[in-house]
Amino acid sequence: MKLTKLLPLASLAAIFALIAFATPRWQPQAQAAAAPVQTAPAQTPAPPYTLKPLGHNIFAAIANPGPTSSGSNAGFVIGDDGVLVVDTFQKVDAARALLADIRKLTPLPIRFVVNTHYHIDHVTGNQVFADAGATIVAHRNVPGWIHTENLKFYGANPTPEQRASVEAIKSPDVTYDNELNLYLGTRQIYLHFFPGHTGGDTMLLIPDANVVFCGDIFWRHTLPNLIDASTEPWIATLDLTLQHHPAGTFVSGHGDVGTADDVAAFRGYLVDLRKDVQAGRAAGESGDALTNDVVAKLKDKYGDWSGFPNRAKTNIAQTEAEFAGTKKIPIPAPK
Secondary structure (H helix, E strand, O other), X not given: OOOOOOOOHXXXXXXXXXXXXXXXXXXXXXOOOOOXXXXXXXXXXOOOEXXXXXXXXXXXXXXXXXOOOOOOOEEEEEOOOOEEEEOOOOOHXXXXXXXXXXXXXXXXXXXEXXXXXXXXXXXOOHHHHHHOOOEEEEEOOHHHHHOOHHHHHHOOXXXXXXXXXXXXXXXXXXEEOOEEEXXXXXXXXXXXXXXXXXXXXXXXXXXXXXXXXEEEEEEOOEOOOOOOOOHHHHHHHHHHHHHHOOOOEEEEEEOOOEOHHHHHHHHHHHHHHHHHHHHHHHOOOXXXXXXXXXXXXXXXXXXXXXXXXXXXXXXXXXXXXXXXXXXXXXXXXXX
C-alpha cells in the first residue's frame, strides 16, 4: 500500500492564507452588468428627387441636393393608355424609384421614354424603363454621342470601369430629325428639336396642359453647363419658347419648375454673359483677366443662383472660346 506524506498543519494554514490573499477583492464588482452603449439612430437617406404634381396627370421629378441626388430633373405624363417618361436621371437607383412612383399612380404601361439630350445625367436610367417595356426616343444626334461624348465628363483619361458604365447606357430605339408627335391614346405630346445646349436637344409640349419639358434648354436660377453650347442660337430658342408659351409651365433640366418669367431670367443670364465677355475681349482682355472682370459684373445679378461659385468661371472661359472659334462641340453625323 502506497502511503501519502501528510503536510504539517502549520504548512496547510500558510497555503490557505496565501490563496485568500491572492483572490482579488474587486472580482464580484467586475461581474456586474455593463452599462448599455448609446448608439445614434440610423439615418434614412434623403430621397433623390421631389415629385411635383403639375395637374392634368403630369408630374415633375425635381432633383434634391446632396450626395443622394438624382443628378438632374425628370418627369412623366399619364395618358389614356400609357405613360411617357421624360429623362431617366444620372443614377439607376433614382430611375428605379421613379418607376416605383409611377406604379403607385397607375398600372398603365410605360410606352415611351424621351431623352431630351445625350448628357449622362439625363440618360443613365434608360435601361430601367426599357426593361419595363418602354421605347426610348431622342433626337437623331443622341445615339451617336451617348457612348462617345459622355466619356469627357470623366476627364481626359477615363478608367476602364467608367468606360464600361458609359458603354452600358441604353441607346435610343427611335430617333427623329426636327419634330415628332407621340400619342398616349388621345393625348398628344409634341417633340421638337431646338439648338443651343448640345446640338441634339428636344423640348416636349403637352398642348392640353400648356406644360413644356425643356430639358437643359432651361435652367431655373441655376448656372448652366455650356460644355457643348452655342449661346447665340440658344437665346433664339428661348425667344421662340417665350413667344409661343407666355403662360406655360416650364420643367427645367436643373432647378425648380418655372414660369415664363424664370425662362426670361435665364435668357437674361446668357445675354449678359455674352455681352460682358464681348466687352472684355473688345477691351483687350483674355484668360484670367477677362474671367475675373466678367465674374465681378455677373455676381451682383446672378451671384445667388445655384452653381455660381463653381460654374461662373467655366461659363466665361467657354463663352470666350466660342467667340474665338476655338471651342470644340459635338459634330452631328451626316444625314
